[in-house]
Amino acid sequence: MTSELIYICAGSGLVGLAFYRLATCRDMLLRVLSLNVLAVGIAILFLASARDAGMTDAVPQAFVLTGIVVLVAVTAALLALAEQIDRQRDE
Amino acid sequence: MSDISLLVLLPLLAAVGAATTPRTSGIWGLTATALTATLAVWLTLDVFQDGARYIAISGWVAPLGIVLVADGLAALMLLMTSGVGVIVAIQAASWGVFPSSCASKDAESLRAGFWPMWLATLGAMNALFLSGDLFNIYVAFEILGLTAVGLTALSGTRSALRAAFDYLSAGLAGSLLLLLGVALAYGAIGRVDLAAVPMLADTIAGRIALAFIVAGLAVKAALFPLHFWMPEAHSSATPVASALLSALVVKGALYVILRISIEGGAGMEALRFALAVMGAAAMLWGAWGALRATRLKLLVAQSTVAQIGLITLAIGVAGDNLQQNGLWQAAALLMLSHALAKAAMFIAVGRIAEELGHDRISGLNRKELRPGAAEFAFAIASVSLIGLPPTAGFIGKWILIDGLIARDAWIWVALILIGTALSAAYLSRVVSRCLRGGPHVAANAHHPAWRIGDITALGLATSALVLGLASALPLGLLEITAK
Numbered sequence: 001m002t003s004e005l006i007y008i009c010a011g012s013g014l015v016g017l018a019f020y021r022l023a024t025c026r027d028m029l030l031r032v033l034s035l036n037v038l039a040v041g042i043a044i045l046f047l048a049s050a051r052d053a054g055m056t057d058a059v060p061q062a063f064v065l066t067g068i069v070v071l072v073a074v075t076a077a078l079l080a081l082a083e084q085i086d087r088q089r090d091e
Numbered sequence: 092m093s094d095i096s097l098l099v100l101l102p103l104l105a106a107v108g109a110a111t112t113p114r115t116s117g118i119w120g121l122t123a124t125a126l127t128a129t130l131a132v133w134l135t136l137d138v139f140q141d142g143a144r145y146i147a148i149s150g151w152v153a154p155l156g157i158v159l160v161a162d163g164l165a166a167l168m169l170l171m172t173s174g175v176g177v178i179v180a181i182q183a184a185s186w187g188v189f190p191s192s193c194a195s196k197d198a199e200s201l202r203a204g205f206w207p208m209w210l211a212t213l214g215a216m217n218a219l220f221l222s223g224d225l226f227n228i229y230v231a232f233e234i235l236g237l238t239a240v241g242l243t244a245l246s247g248t249r250s251a252l253r254a255a256f257d258y259l260s261a262g263l264a265g266s267l268l269l270l271l272g273v274a275l276a277y278g279a280i281g282r283v284d285l286a287a288v289p290m291l292a293d294t295i296a297g298r299i300a301l302a303f304i305v306a307g308l309a310v311k312a313a314l315f316p317l318h319f320w321m322p323e324a325h326s327s328a329t330p331v332a333s334a335l336l337s338a339l340v341v342k343g344a345l346y347v348i349l350r351i352s353i354e355g356g357a358g359m360e361a362l363r364f365a366l367a368v369m370g371a372a373a374m375l376w377g378a379w380g381a382l383r384a385t386r387l388k389l390l391v392a393q394s395t396v397a398q399i400g401l402i403t404l405a406i407g408v409a410g411d412n413l414q415q416n417g418l419w420q421a422a423a424l425l426m427l428s429h430a431l432a433k434a435a436m437f438i439a440v441g442r443i444a445e446e447l448g449h450d451r452i453s454g455l456n457r458k459e460l461r462p463g464a465a466e467f468a469f470a471i472a473s474v475s476l477i478g479l480p481p482t483a484g485f486i487g488k489w490i491l492i493d494g495l496i497a498r499d500a501w502i503w504v505a506l507i508l509i510g511t512a513l514s515a516a517y518l519s520r521v522v523s524r525c526l527r528g529g530p531h532v533a534a535n536a537h538h539p540a541w542r543i544g545d546i547t548a549l550g551l552a553t554s555a556l557v558l559g560l561a562s563a564l565p566l567g568l569l570e571i572t573a574k
Contacts, residue, residue: 019264022264031260035263045274070266074237081259088252
């Protein structure tokens with residue numbers, strides 16, 4: 001019970017932090033980072049919901065894996081866009 | 092392999108083909124768009140004859156497998172996407188289709204970027220409309236989000252890139268909210284298929300999950316107050332991309348909201364009320380933004396905010412499909428008519444800006460240039476957006492207001508009428524400037540020459556008009572549900 005509570009608290013703490021940063025910050029790199037933190041928080045919540053008295057459910061883990069793949073792709077796209085914007089500012 | 096999964100697979104494969112061979116991407120794009128449209132028509136005929144169809148890919152059923160469902164609503168959305176897609180693809184073909192036939196270096200890079208992005212968008216939209224479970228919807232949204240951002244950034248200007256960055260980060264936050272909702276839903280009932288939504292609406296944890304899902308979708312649909320990223324993204328893209336983004340991409344999220352709302356049953360009443368209130372606020376806020384806009388493209392983008400509000404209001408007041416009031420069909424019809432009219436409008440605005448050399452509203456009156464076909468297309472599209480007869484927008488609003496009057500819901504009727512009056516006000520800012528003759532037009536003023544853009548814009552606007560006369564067809568299609 002305690003470990004479950006730790007997971008849920010950690011997950012929702014990360015989600016809250018990430019949303020706070022996302023809403024208050026204009027810097028592009030920080031926003032990319034907070035989106036990543038948000039995704040990690042949600043993954044923790046997802047995994048916590050799947051823990052069930054010794055039995056592990058495979059479906060949420062598959063969901064989290066898909067989420068990680070998507071996150072890597074989107075982060076790459078965000079960084080590419082940020083770099084392009086920065087290059088245009090220099091010119 | 093059946094025709095349903097081909098609707099998703101074919102555009103995605105063609106997108107890969109177009110991305111690997113940029114010089115022939117136009118051929119890939121036109122062929123795949125036309126084939127997908129044929130498949131969509133074929134599927135619709137099938138649904139008309141034999142009712143809803145579904146397949147579980149490789150025989151795996153929920154929760155592990157991927158189930159594709161095609162009922163009347165999904166078929167109508169597929170038709171809408173393909174129909175608008177084909178006409179916009181014809182417009183994009185003006186960048187040159189064959190490897191040697193490129194107007195300029197700019198057109199060549201636009202062409203190489205556009206076709207893979209559009210084909211992947213088409214595949215993702217089709218996947219979204221056919222998906223039978225929430226996680227699959229999340230995956231489709233991620234593909235859609237990435238490609239839509241690609242379309243936004245296509246022009247490569249600084250404002251477009253900046254808008255694309257904001258769009259992608261807002262879109263990612265939205266889809267993470269959606270994922271959080273799916274996680275909570277799985278934790279609550281151990282299922283994520285759409286058929287389990289009524290079960291979700293019955294428990295507290297499930298309702299929280301649904302609230303997260305709808306919040307994520309609201310970011311993606313640019314529903315007030317989560318629309319902050321949208322006007323900039325839609326107004327700084329190239330006209331062809333704006334037409335696709337504004338007419339189709341936001342409809343993906345609206346479709347899922349509508350689907351969840353009609354599946355959800357009575358447990359979602361609070362959520363529906365919230366949607367209706369947000370929709371009404373969006374209608375007023377978007378209209379205010381459109382009245383204050385100084386640039387033509389920004390006005391059209393702000394009017395999308397307002398129209399999304401109207402559609403969401405319709406979804407919110409419609410209730411579930413057990414209430415036989417047909418109001419949700421009005422929402423679907425409004426989505427369809429908005430798609431046609433808004434695509435026409437963005438392409439027409441692109442043409443007007445091309446002729447004038449700028450898109451400031453105050454500079455629409457010019458001495459030496461008479462209004463041309465693009466202005467005419469804009470006016471017809473305006474008629475459809477305002478909801479004057481005989482357009483599809485009129486039929487949608489008629490069903491909506493009729494149903495609300497029967498229910499004595501006068502506040503909603505008043506809000507819709509105020510929204511309609513405001514939309515007439517901001518659209519007439521443009522139309523009246525085009526209609527005015529008089530002394531400021533020089534005697535030797537010439538008409539702009541015809542281009543592909545005029546023909547596609549007119550085609551889209553006219554189909555929005557004709558759809559009103561033939562609206563029995565989409566309404567009949569919507570009667571076919573999965574059960």
